[in-house]
Amino acid sequence: MKNKIRFGVIGAGLMGREFATNAARWHHLKTPGLWPEITAVCDPVPAAAAWFTDNVPSCTQTFTNHRELLASDIDAVYCAVPHHLHAEIYADVIRAGKHLMAEKPFGIDLPACDSILAAMQERPDVFVRCSSEFPYYPPVQELLRRLANEEFGEVFEIRAAFNHCSDLDPNKPINWKRRIATNGEYGCMGDLGLHVCHVPFRLGIRPKNVRALLSKIVRERPDGHGGMAPCETWDNATLACETEAGFPMLLETKRISPGDTNSWSLAIYGTRQSAEFSTRRPKTLRTLPYTSGDRQAWREEELGQDSAYPVITGHIFESGFSDSILQMWASFMDELAGNVPPFGCARPEEALLSHRLFTAALRSHANVSVETV
Ligand SMILES: NC(=O)c1ccc[n+]([C@@H]2O[C@H](COP(=O)([O-])OP(=O)(O)OC[C@H]3O[C@@H](n4cnc5c(N)ncnc54)[C@H](O)[C@@H]3O)[C@@H](O)[C@H]2O)c1
Numbered sequence: 001m002k003n004k005i006r007f008g009v010i011g012a013g014l015m016g017r018e019f020a021t022n023a024a025r026w027h028h029l030k031t032p033g034l035w036p037e038i039t040a041v042c043d044p045v046p047a048a049a050a051w052f053t054d055n056v057p058s059c060t061q062t063f064t065n066h067r068e069l070l071a072s073d074i075d076a077v078y079c080a081v082p083h084h085l086h087a088e089i090y091a092d093v094i095r096a097g098k099h100l101m102a103e104k105p106f107g108i109d110l111p112a113c114d115s116i117l118a119a120m121q122e123r124p125d126v127f128v129r130c131s132s133e134f135p136y137y138p139p140v141q142e143l144l145r146r147l148a149n150e151e152f153g154e155v156f157e158i159r160a161a162f163n164h165c166s167d168l169d170p171n172k173p174i175n176w177k178r179r180i181a182t183n184g185e186y187g188c189m190g191d192l193g194l195h196v197c198h199v200p201f202r203l204g205i206r207p208k209n210v211r212a213l214l215s216k217i218v219r220e221r222p223d224g225h226g227g228m229a230p231c232e233t234w235d236n237a238t239l240a241c242e243t244e245a246g247f248p249m250l251l252e253t254k255r256i257s258p259g260d261t262n263s264w265s266l267a268i269y270g271t272r273q274s275a276e277f278s279t280r281r282p283k284t285l286r287t288l289p290y291t292s293g294d295r296q297a298w299r300e301e302e303l304g305q306d307s308a309y310p311v312i313t314g315h316i317f318e319s320g321f322s323d324s325i326l327q328m329w330a331s332f333m334d335e336l337a338g339n340v341p342p343f344g345c346a347r348p349e350e351a352l353l354s355h356r357l358f359t360a361a362l363r364s365h366a367n368v369s370v371e372t373v
Pocket of ligand 1: 082085131
C-alpha cells in the first residue's frame with residue numbers, strides 16, 4: 001500500500017510541469033518511500049492548469065486563486081510562481097499548515113524572505129524547503145562523500161557557477177525574468193544564485209564579505225506587441241567573496257555566457273585533493289588527488305546512476321536534469337518522512353543567507369566597494 005502525500009501545485013508553468021512528470025515516474029526510485037500525488041492545481045492561465053488535468057490523472061481539482069487550493073484536501077504544496085508572488089503565497093501556504101517545497105529565490109528580496117521566515121516561526125510544524133537540484137547529479141554526490149571522508153586536506157578555494165546563454169539573442173522577447181517588478185532587483189542573482197550557494201552554504205562555507213561586478217548587456221527586447229521594452233535586470237554577476245574561513249569563494253551567475261545552456265559547475269580545491277564538476281559533462285567527476293612529491297594530474301571518472309537514491313536505470317547510464325529533479329524530490333520526501341537525507345534540499349536559512357549576500361552584492365556594485373554580508 002502506497003503511503004501518499006497529496007500535493008497541490010501552485011504555478012503550472014515550466015517547473016510545475018517538471019514536478020508533475022517526476023511525480024508520475026516515482027516508481028523509478030527503487031525504494032520510493034512516501035509518494036507525492038498531485039490532486040489539485042492552481043494557475044490563473046486556463047491552458048496552464050489544463051495541462052495538469054489533461055496529463056495527471058490524480059489531479060481532479062483546478063483553481064485560479066491559491067487560497068481556494070489551500071482550503072482543499074491537500075497535505076503539501078509545490079509553489080513555482082514568479083518571484084514577486086513568493087512572499088504572499090509561501091506565507092499563506094505555511095499559515096494554512098501545508099508542507100512547502102518552494103522555489104528560489106524564496107522571496108523577491110530580503111524583506112520578502114524575512115516575511116516568509118516569520119510565517120515559519122508561527123508554524124514550526126510545517127516542513128519547508130527550497131528547490132535546488134544540481135547537487136543531486138551523481139558526480140557531485142560522490143564529491144561530497146569524499147569531502148565528508150576528509151580526503152581534501154585543507155580547502156583553500158571554492159568556485160560555483162550557473163550560466164545561461166539564450167539571452168545573447170537580442171530578438172528573444174521580454175519575459176517576467178527581465179523585469180524588476182516580477183523578478184526583483186537581484187536580476188540574474190535572484191534567478192540563478194541559490195543554485196550556486198546551496199553546496200557551499202551546506203558545507204558551512206559562509207561569505208564574510210563580497211565584491212560584486214554586475215552587468216547589463218542587452219538593454220531592450222521585443223515586447224511581443226511590435227515594440228521594444230527595456231530589460232531592467234542584471235544579466236551577469238560575478239561575486240568575489242572572502243569566506244568566514246578566510247579563503248576565497250567565487251560565485252558566478254550569468255544569463256549571457258556565450259555557449260552555455262544551463263551550465264552549473266562546482267570546483268573545490270584542497271591541499272590533498274581537488275575536484276571539479278560541470279553539467280556540461282554530466283557523468284564526469286574530475287579529481288586531482290595529491291601527496292607531496294606526486295606529479296599533478298587530473299583524473300576523470302565516469303559515474304552513471306550512482307545517485308543518492310537508487311533508481312531502476314542501469315548503473316552505466318548517465319544522469320540528467322530531470323533525474324536530478326527526481327533525486328531532489330526524493331530527498332524532500334525522505335526528510336518530510338522524518339529521515340536524514342544523504343543531502344537535503346536548500347533550507348530557508350540558506351535562502352536567507354543568499355539574500356544577505358545578493359543584497360550586499362547590489363551595494364558593492366553600486367558603491368564600487370567591498371561590502372560585509
Ligand atoms: N529549480 C529550477 O531549476 C528552476 C528553473 C526555472 C525556474 N525556477 C523557479 O520557478 C519559479 C517559476 O518559474 P517558471 O520558470 O516555472 O515560470 P513560468 O513562467 O514557466 O511559470 C509560472 C506560472 O505561474 C503562474 N502564475 C502566475 N501568477 C500566479 C498566481 N497568482 N497563482 C498561481 N499561479 C500563478 C503563471 O501563469 C505560470 O503558469 C520561479 O521562482 C523560478 O525562479 C526554478
